[in-house]
Amino acid sequence: MKITKEEVEYVAHLARLDFREEEKVKFTSQLNDILMYMDKLNEADTAGIEPMSHAIALQNAFREDTVKDSLSHELSLSNAPEARGPFFRVPKVIE
Amino acid sequence: MAYEPVIGLEIHAQLLTKSKIFCSCSTLFGAEPNTHTCAICLGMPGVLPVLNRTVVEYTIKMALATNCAINESCNFARKNYFYPDLPKGYQISQYAQPLSEHGYVDIEQNEGKKRIGITRIHMEEDAGKMIHDEHLPSSYIDLNRTGVPLIEIVSEPDMRSSEEASAYLKRLHEILVYLEICDGNMEEGSFRCDANVSIRPRGENAFGTRTELKNMNSFRNVQRALDYEIKRQQYILESGQAVIQETRLWDDSQGVTLSMRGKEEAHDYRYFPDPDLVPIVIDESWVAEVRKNLPELPLAKRERFMRDYQLPSYDAGVLTSSRVLADYFEDVANLSGKPKAASNWVMGDILRFLNEEKRDIKDCPILPQSLAEMIQLIENGTISGKMAKDIIEEMYRTGKPPTTIIEEKGMVQITDEAALAKTIAEILAANTAQVEQYRGGKEKVFGYFVGQVMKATKGKANPQLINDLLKKMLTAS
Numbered sequence: 001m002k003i004t005k006e007e008v009e010y011v012a013h014l015a016r017l018d019f020r021e022e023e024k025v026k027f028t029s030q031l032n033d034i035l036m037y038m039d040k041l042n043e044a045d046t047a048g049i050e051p052m053s054h055a056i057a058l059q060n061a062f063r064e065d066t067v068k069d070s071l072s073h074e075l076s077l078s079n080a081p082e083a084r085g086p087f088f089r090v091p092k093v094i095e
Numbered sequence: 096m097a098y099e100p101v102i103g104l105e106i107h108a109q110l111l112t113k114s115k116i117f118c119s120c121s122t123l124f125g126a127e128p129n130t131h132t133c134a135i136c137l138g139m140p141g142v143l144p145v146l147n148r149t150v151v152e153y154t155i156k157m158a159l160a161t162n163c164a165i166n167e168s169c170n171f172a173r174k175n176y177f178y179p180d181l182p183k184g185y186q187i188s189q190y191a192q193p194l195s196e197h198g199y200v201d202i203e204q205n206e207g208k209k210r211i212g213i214t215r216i217h218m219e220e221d222a223g224k225m226i227h228d229e230h231l232p233s234s235y236i237d238l239n240r241t242g243v244p245l246i247e248i249v250s251e252p253d254m255r256s257s258e259e260a261s262a263y264l265k266r267l268h269e270i271l272v273y274l275e276i277c278d279g280n281m282e283e284g285s286f287r288c289d290a291n292v293s294i295r296p297r298g299e300n301a302f303g304t305r306t307e308l309k310n311m312n313s314f315r316n317v318q319r320a321l322d323y324e325i326k327r328q329q330y331i332l333e334s335g336q337a338v339i340q341e342t343r344l345w346d347d348s349q350g351v352t353l354s355m356r357g358k359e360e361a362h363d364y365r366y367f368p369d370p371d372l373v374p375i376v377i378d379e380s381w382v383a384e385v386r387k388n389l390p391e392l393p394l395a396k397r398e399r400f401m402r403d404y405q406l407p408s409y410d411a412g413v414l415t416s417s418r419v420l421a422d423y424f425e426d427v428a429n430l431s432g433k434p435k436a437a438s439n440w441v442m443g444d445i446l447r448f449l450n451e452e453k454r455d456i457k458d459c460p461i462l463p464q465s466l467a468e469m470i471q472l473i474e475n476g477t478i479s480g481k482m483a484k485d486i487i488e489e490m491y492r493t494g495k496p497p498t499t500i501i502e503e504k505g506m507v508q509i510t511d512e513a514a515l516a517k518t519i520a521e522i523l524a525a526n527t528a529q530v531e532q533y534r535g536g537k538e539k540v541f542g543y544f545v546g547q548v549m550k551a552t553k554g555k556a557n558p559q560l561i562n563d564l565l566k567k568m569l570t571a572s
């Protein structure tokens with residue numbers, strides 16, 4: 001096995017996902033298959049080839065430092081499950 | 096046992112760009128909540144961030160000013176965590192390939208210069224702001240700050256006291272403000288500092304367990320928090336316990352650092368290169384262009400002031416504490432041709448007037464030309480130093496040039512020797528008893544005569560001339 005059920009639980013927790021027991025078993029097996037396939041890819045000889053972070057060879061895509069209109073206030077808040085006055089409202093978090 | 100603190104600082108500085116790092120929303124502070132927001136900085140699915148070129152340019156500036164090496168190629172990474180002020184669920188930052196590394200700045204300590212290493216400087220986006228409801232179990236989110244460009248400057252653990260940490264912090268602040276890439280406002284959060292601190296027995300090479308200090312929003316608080324934390328760790332070690340690695344928040348009202356209990360689960364940010372942002376390649380010519388436009392940095396300016404104007408290091412330090420102040424002084428020094436006098440007037444009266452009103456030098460009502468003119472008027476004997484003290488106050492109050500004020504008040508100094516000699520002769524004739532006393536060896540009455548002459552001339556006589564004439568006339572005949 002490339003990945004244990006505990007690791008799946010850990011990753012699920014980091015992503016704030018809550019799974020039932022049978023889902024954990026299923027995802028462990030599926031993730032295991034994916035990682036096995038990565039092993040297959042690792043068989044390719046990549047000696048002397050720089051790792052790439054992007055699929056296309058493009059660099060320095062910039063914009064100039066100019067200000068354009070932002071969204072209207074109403075539009076900005078329109079997807080919020082809850083808002084209050086000009087703010088998004090969330091359950092209290094105190095660090 | 097004698098302990099030695101080991102301190103490293105992480106500084107976040109907001110860059111003074113007009114627009115955000117990955118979208119065209121304004122970065123202006125103080126707008127209505129959630130009005131400087133768009134699909135990109137709100138973290139809507141399917142949007143594409145595009146990097147602001149000026150952010151890269153400013154970061155190169157800071158890297159050059161702190162002697163960092165600029166990486167030929169760098170990229171952005173996603174730092175994954177959940178927090179309500181971070182709408183995407185990840186912060187775009189730089190991780191494995193930052194823009195620059197391996198720099199240093201020198202700080203001045205009593206024992207001389209000390210070099211503090213800079214590990215790296217990288218670009219990232221700021222998060223939003225949260226306001227906690229005092230009565231309801233709610234927090235309110237303003238995302239105007241989300242996506243404002245930041246640079247993070249990470250130092251080596253090279254500082255050995257809170258004073259050194261404070262000197263390093265001030266040095267970086269000064270450089271950022273000189274470069275005009277950050278406004279340096281600690282209260283508004285555009286310049287923020289976290290500290291890593293541990294202690295170890297003096298002479299020991301291995302580091303002790305460190306704590307991370309946050310929430311220090313002034314220079315003074317950084318030093319106070321470090322002093323407190325160093326003592327706290329010392330107490331723990333001396334009582335045979337062990338320091339726990341944790342994040343602690345500075346509590347300004349109590350003057351203590353407090354553990355952030357409960358939030359201590361180890362962070363696992365799962366960094367990976369951001370596929371939305373292509374690599375940044377910085378070639379020699381770009382670096383050269385930025386280097387060409389770097390202003391003179393504070394340390395170089397300080398040394399030049401000491402060399403070219405023969406100023407003591409203290410004066411040079413005060414006068415170069417801001418670029419505008421340094422320019423003001425230089426204008427006065429060059430226009431008057433009297434750098435030492437220029438330094439005295441600027442550091443004394445001008446800064447005192449400004450401090451009293453919490454005014455910035457750029458709003459000083461006295462123009463450098465006027466101050467230079469006043470210095471020349473003292474030099475050529477038109478006014479005395481004492482008269483100048485009154486004139487400069489009037490200049491500050493009214494913004495008028497010194498000549499106008501002198502004319503209006505009829506303040507020109509009496510330098511006419513014959514006229515003054517006549518006044519003195521009259522005073523001597525009216526005070527024959529004192530004259531006898533003086534001639535009999537009681538030299539103290541000399542002061543009395545000076546006072547009388549000053550009174551008779553309403554303080555307008557040149558004091559040197561009074562002295563010379565009085566001496567001559569008292570000893571004569």
Ligand SMILES: [Zn+2]
Nearest residue numbers: 118120133136
């Ligand atoms: Zn935006």
